[in-house]
Amino acid sequence: MTHRIEPRSGVAIELSRGDELVVIDREGGQVSDLVAYAAEDLGEVISNGRTFDYEESVKLTTGSRLWSNRSRVMLSILEDTVGTHDFLLTPCSKDTFRHFYPDKPVHQGCFGNLAAALAPYGIGEDAIPTAFNVFMNVPVDKGGKLRVDPPISKAGDLIRFRAEMDLIVGLTACSAYASNGGTFKPIDYRVEKPGRSA
Amino acid sequence: MTHRIEPRSGVAIELSRGDELVVIDREGGQVSDLVAYAAEDLGEVISNGRTFDYEESVKLTTGSRLWSNRSRVMLSILEDTVGTHDFLLTPCSKDTFRHFYPDKPVHQGCFGNLAAALAPYGIGEDAIPTAFNVFMNVPVDKGGKLRVDPPISKAGDLIRFRAEMDLIVGLTACSAYASNGGTFKPIDYRVEKPGRSA
Structure with missing residues (x-):
């Protein structure tokens, strides 16, 4: 079952170890910010620095792994039809809207959308790291x-992750003008459970 | 007064807004990991992602500012005789020693040294971000x-930061082989209070 993340919004997703999360750019040219927390201890969180350390690269694609602040693999990238993603920049927020788009309406951005989606798990704003x-x-x-x-992604492009531990994942359809070529589009995703009959 | 950070160790330093922290590579070729927390609320912490956002660069030197997760400037770089620093990688740790140097003795690394130095402030391991x-x-x-x-730094090279808010700073003489050209040396630092007579 494929779910839709409406433009400029976000969701939280529970993944069990072995689940595959497929993120699909349905219309093309749309960014999706992803953060991840270990379900068993939310203090363990995705880390760009630890990922750059262990992958020895800032370019992450099929075969790369996304690591936690506690030096464990959270997600592996199994498939990637695009090959261009970012792990340097933080989610857009009210502050980044004021800074980069002073003439545009302020939006809570991916940061606010992630915070809202993750609040039911007790994950606060300060616990939102640099997103993948x-x-x-x-x-x-x-x-x-x-x-x-x-983005260079075309309609139907996708990235497939495997959860390497039980995870809480935050995922958005990004809200910032520059990131999405000036447009706001939805993001689709589905969770697949390999080896489990439908 | 200049202080010495002994090889493979770390310290915590309290800075008031306006103080200048000078970090000196006394012997040359030595790395020093720096993290910073807002003294008034330790949930506010230095962020590589927010810094890359607002500085629009991964190369940070004189004139650059280091930003917090809450989109405020923590430190400004006033002087920099080297111009080459890193804000991508996390502090070396027991885990990184096991991963990168499986034949060498495990050391707690900058991560362990920062954790020990910051523990008296109630700052735990999970709160240690990617360091500057x-x-x-x-x-x-x-x-x-x-x-x-x-490192390309020579003996006596330095970087001078100004604290833009009251801060708790963690600072190390780095413990990893590759980072320091295979040697471990001390780091010197001093805190200057401009406008205050000695």
């Missing part, structure tokens, strides 16, 4: 300057 | 692969 920004396109030049470009 | 790794030299190639090279 699915389909986000952030080129970094030789001098270290970064840029937020429109 | 002073003098650390982590080139990233066009394909996103990263490498830990020896």
Whole structure:
């Protein structure tokens, strides 16, 4: 069963170890911010720094693993039809809207959407780390300057993760103008349970 | 007054807004991991993701600011005689020693040293984020692969930060082989209070 994340909103998803989470860019050119917490102890959280350490790369795609602050693998990337994602930047928020779009209405952004979706689990705002920004396109030049470009994902592109432990995952359809080429679209996802008959 | 951080150890430092923290590579080729917390609310912590967002660069040097998870400036870089630091990688730890140096003795690393130094403030291990790794030299190639090279800092090189709020800072003399060109040396630091007579 495929679920829809409406434009500029977010959800929380419970995954059991071995479940596969498929995130689909239904219309193309849309970013989805992902954060993850160990279900058994929410102090264990996805970490860009530990991931860069162990994967020895900032470019994460099929075969890469996303690590926690406690040096354990949370998610493996099994399939990726895009190959361009970002793990440098934090979720857009009221503060980033004020900073980057002073003439536009302030929106709570992915940060506010993640906080709202994760609040029922007792996960507070300060516990939201740098997200793994699915389909986000952030080129970094030789001098270290970064840029937020429109995603290269096309309609139907997807990334498939396997949960390597029981997880609470926060997932959004991103709300920021630059990240999504100026548009806001939905994100689709489904959870598959390999080996379990339907 | 200049203080010494002995090889493979760490300290906690209290800074008042306006204080200047000078971190000095006394012998050259030595990394120092820095983390920072708002003194008035320790849930506010230095964030590589927010810093990359607002500075629009992963290369941070004189004129750059280091931001918190709550989108406030914690530290400004006033002076930097090196220009090469890292904000991608997490502090070395027992886990990273086991992973990267399986034939070497396990050390608690900067992570353990920061945890010990910050414990008296009630800051636990899970609250230690990706550090700003002073003098650390982590080139990233066009394909996103990263490498830990020896620091380019020479004896006497320094970086000067201004505290933009009251802070608790954790600071180390780094314990990992690759980060320090295979050697372990001390780090010196001093806190200056501009405008206050000695």
